[in-house]
Amino acid sequence: MLEYLVLYESRSGNTKKIAAAIFSNLPGNSKDLIDITTDKSIPEAKVYFIGFCVNCGTCSMEVSDFINGLGGKRIALFGTCxxxxxxxxxxxxxxxxxxxxxNDNDYLGAFICQGKMPRKVREKYEFMRAPENEAQMDMYIRNFDEALTHPDSLDIEHAKVFTQKCLKRLDEMDGEFKTRNTTQF
Incomplete structure (x- = not known):
């Protein structure tokens, strides 16, 4: 069993960048980095960092099914939007x-950052632009343009900080577990 598994789904490469940053900041050699869409043999781990690309405000069914199948694990979430x-x-x-x-899993938190979108999304916004929704479509187009550089170096640094916070939380959980078990005897 691995200590850490960084499992992700990435359609445009955004979530893969964040997954790589998280993976590189995990200690030791008992870890793996796996794309859930290409590798169907997923090893068991104690701690799962699960990444996803956001679509309609959530993750894909493949990711949700995987998450829902975990029991007695420690789970951190990350995504790009x-x-x-x-x-x-x-x-x-x-x-x-x-x-x-x-409920039988320990939740470590989530990290979500902006990610670039495919060009066809901007084209869709431009096509949908009409006098009655001009302000909204202009806002969507500005957002699209701002997202073109993401995830950027600051997003990567924030992902590293998130990883360190998760590791600290794991240490705290292990300390609480040891304290509980030594006081019971």
């Missing part, structure tokens, strides 16, 4: 994906 840098929206995404985690 084309829509703007909105903490409220990111919290809603986290809540939506977190709902798939069974």
């Amino acid at each position: 084309g829509m703007g840098d909105s903490p409220d929206y990111y919290k809603a995404i986290e809540k939506s994906v977190h709902a798939w985690i069974e």
Whole structure:
């Protein structure tokens, strides 16, 4: 059994970049980095960092099914989202994906950042632009343009900080477990 497994789904390469940053900041050699869409033989691990690309405010069914199948594990979530840098929206995404985690798992938190979108999305916004929704479509187009550089170096650094926070939380959990078990005797 691995200590850490960084498992991700990435359609445009955004989530893969974040997965690589998380993986490189995990200690030791008992770890693996796996794309859930290409590798169907997924090893068991104690700690799972599960990444996804956001579509319609949540993860894909493949990712949710995997999350829902885990029991007695420690789970951290991460994702990339084309829509703007909105903490409220990111919290809603986290809540939506977190709902798939069974209660017997330990949840370590989530990291979500902006990611670039395919050119066809901008073209769709341009096509949909009409006098009655001009302001909204202009906002979507501005957001698309701002997202073109993401995930950027700051997003990568934030992913590394997130990883360190998760590792610290794991240490705290292990310390609590040891304290509970030594006081019972």
